[in-house]
Amino acid sequence: MACEVLEMIAEELDMGARDIVSSFIQDKKSNSCIRVNHYPPCPDLQALTGRTLIGFGEHTDPQLISVLRSNNASGLQICNIDGSWLSVPSDHTTFFFNVGDSLQVITNGRFRSVKHKVLADSFKSRLSMIYFGGLPLSEKITPLSSVMEEGEESLYKEFTWPEYKKSTYKTREISHFFLIELLFLFYIF
Ligand SMILES: O=C(O)CCC(=O)C(=O)O
Numbered sequence: 001m002a003c004e005v006l007e008m009i010a011e012e013l014d015m016g017a018r019d020i021v022s023s024f025i026q027d028k029k030s031n032s033c034i035r036v037n038h039y040p041p042c043p044d045l046q047a048l049t050g051r052t053l054i055g056f057g058e059h060t061d062p063q064l065i066s067v068l069r070s071n072n073a074s075g076l077q078i079c080n081i082d083g084s085w086l087s088v089p090s091d092h093t094t095f096f097f098n099v100g101d102s103l104q105v106i107t108n109g110r111f112r113s114v115k116h117k118v119l120a121d122s123f124k125s126r127l128s129m130i131y132f133g134g135l136p137l138s139e140k141i142t143p144l145s146s147v148m149e150e151g152e153e154s155l156y157k158e159f160t161w162p163e164y165k166k167s168t169y170k171t172r173e174i175s176h177f178f179l180i181e182l183l184f185l186f187y188i189f
């Protein structure tokens, strides 16, 4: 499914070969993964702080594309162009596709990665499973020549995929860590 979507994108952008982007995630060395997230309800902690708790802090996915499926518990929100947050309706029968930072760069900004976050629900447990399709570790993240118009310049500094991934995961650990620490404190007291 992720390949099919990437192929439609390549076609839409007139990139020549239909599989020019999807071949990255089909490569045996593609650095792709699947993550399962569980957000337990924490009504007591929510009542204690009087705030909606963040289950997963705001971020963009660093890979090319993410394909998400969740149970029927809501919580996922995406950031609108005006900075407001929109809730993604939860539906266990649908897939949610997210453009990642790498796709933004290789298309030189024609497709934009979207900031998103997850709010923890007071009563319902959320379970999500996401496939992240990433470039092989040997690849540089830089606009593909087939997307560039004559004279167009790259909007981005060039990174290798391992360099970029390392820097994004460093910032993300903070929000996970914060939640774990909070839960830990709550269970102690
Ligand atoms: O759990 C979700 O709904 C989204 C999680 C997410 O954004 C991620 O794992 O990168």
Ligand SMILES: [Fe+2]
Residues within 6 Å of the ligand: 059, 060, 061, 116
């Ligand atoms: Fe994400």
